[in-house]
Amino acid sequence: MNGGGKAWLESLSVRGIRPGLESITSLLDALGSPQKAYRTIHVAGSDGKGSVCCMLESILISAGYRVGMFTSPQIISVNECIRIDGKDICDESFERVIQEVREASERTCECTNFEALTACAFLAFKEAGVDIAIIEVGMGGRLDATNVLDPEVTVINNIGMEHTQFLGNDLHTIASEKAGIMKPGVPCVTMNTGDALDAIKEKADELGCPLVCVDPDDIDVLNCAPDHTMIRYDCSTYRLGLPGSYQGRNAALAIETVQLLKDSSKIKRFIPIGLEAATWPCRMQKIDGLPLIIDATHTVKGAEFLSQDIDRIYGKVILVTAMLNDKDMDGVAKLLSKIAIRVLVSSPDSPRAAPAETLASCYRKYHDAVTAYSTVADAVETALKQEGTVLVTGSFRTAEDCLKWLKRIR
Known part of the structure; x- marks a missing residue:
């Protein structure tokens, strides 16, 4: 394509937002279901999704895993959305997967920009041979293009009033949409309260999901500095590479998520290292x-x-x-x-x-x-x-x- 892949991807933006799983499912089927080639963690919420993802990425990389991470939107370059072992996907690899996704789309469906980008991420992670991928929801959850995973753990961070034209006009309805990423028997970690937590509990009961509810009162912020945050959680002290007291909440979610992975015993000792090493742009x-x-x-x-x-x-x-x-x-x-x-x-x-x-x-x-x-x-x-x-x-x-x-x- 001689560098034209990103232009094609950008051209799909005119199709706007189209909630639903039919197109992404057809597209991924045509690509051989790359999302089934590795373990996944699925992260939803209104605030802090990206920070939780980058903390999990840093912990898992510190523990020696090959890690994929998909987040959106980008700040400068769309390459930022797809990371492998903490680095943005290179142009050569990106162009290659875009070409494969474009060809599959022409055979199957007219996809949106986000559907194509999601497929590119899933395919890139398969081709890179990642052990585990951390996937951030784009919008909502139930009908988001990322909701085709069989995750090992789901995470639902703080939920607020947003995207009401797509997700609903009250917190309970919006939370129900975000809780749509929960899967039967798959543990979920959250820090929500009130109506949002009620909706998440209803879904957990329906699906038989073990639910871990982090209590914000269990997080002590010891110090906030321009370049780091010190917290105490679950009888341990952590230095976070991300500034801001709210990062203590994100760190607690990341810690609890790691504890639920099937090989957590091998990973837990790398939690302090990973949290301190985590960096994420445009967060204070x-x-x-x-x-x-x-x-x-x-x-x-x-x-x-x-x-x-x-x-x-x-x-x-x-x-x-x-x-x-x-x-x-x-x-x-x-x-x-x-x-x-x-x-x-x-x-x-x-x-x-x-x-x-x-x-x-x-x-x-x-x-x-x-x-x-x-x-x-x-x-x-x-x-x-x-x-x-x-x-x-x-x-x-x-x-x-x-x-x-x-x-x-x-």
């Missing part, structure tokens, strides 16, 4: 040489933890933010306004972007110093000319715009 990421922090938080629960951690570590900040139009902008604005000296609002480079003035109107309810800018780059550049630490947050696309601007100026 401090940029070297600049008073700049980038975080991809885009939910109310995420904003709640982010505001607490930023205030604890850095104090008040200059806030640069841009969001997508299907998120709870007002809920996030109410929380992040509390830590802002001033707010610089923009619109990310995305067809789903919320207009800058729409987001600005949310922030003006809670803050007096709010200014709208035409691009994230303009907002960041302006913010960095002022005295103080700058926090850029609101979406993965906001983080992408900021990182692209940084690349241009450096």
Whole structure:
């Protein structure tokens, strides 16, 4: 294809989001069901999925396993979505699997971008000979293209109100959709409470799934620093390579997940090593040489933890933010306004972007110093000319715009 595979993959974006398993099942059947060639861990939730995945990846790599990891969306390059032993898939391997997926699609079905990307990941992991793959749900769970696995463990992280046009208008319904990744007899780890936990328990009872419920009160955050977090959990102390108190919750989920693997006795001693070595971009990421922090938080629960951690570590900040139009902008604005000296609002480079003035109107309810800018780059550049630490947050696309601007100026 002479490098044209990614262009074909991107061209599928016009087909939008199409929940359902019929197309992905046909596509994978045509590829010889590559997802059956290795063990899997399936991870769902509204917040923290990627962090849990990267912690599990780091622990398993530390234990000597060959590990695949599929997450989305990417920040800069789509290669980021498919990792093998902690490294993004190389262009040559990516082009090869895209070609195979494209040919299978032409024989079977018109797939979406995410269905094709999922198939590429599953095929790449088979060809790389991974021992185990960590698979993050794209959206929801029950009808997500990743939900064709026979996982060894499932994980359902914090669930919030999101994607309501696809998943439902209340927390119980959304949680029921996410609990759709649970399989008969397969253990599930969660940290949800209230209506979300009720929905997960109902599914666990229906399917006979052993359910491990992590209690947040069992996690003691001992220290939060710009480059790490110290926690105590289950009578052990851990240094996490990811900053932020909320990473303690993600670490607890990763620890409990490892304990449920069939060979956990060989892996458990590598948990501290893996948690300390884990890194994940745009999670309270401090940029070297600049008073700049980038975080991809885009939910109310995420904003709640982010505001607490930023205030604890850095104090008040200059806030640069841009969001997508299907998120709870007002809920996030109410929380992040509390830590802002001033707010610089923009619109990310995305067809789903919320207009800058729409987001600005949310922030003006809670803050007096709010200014709208035409691009994230303009907002960041302006913010960095002022005295103080700058926090850029609101979406993965906001983080992408900021990182692209940084690349241009450096």
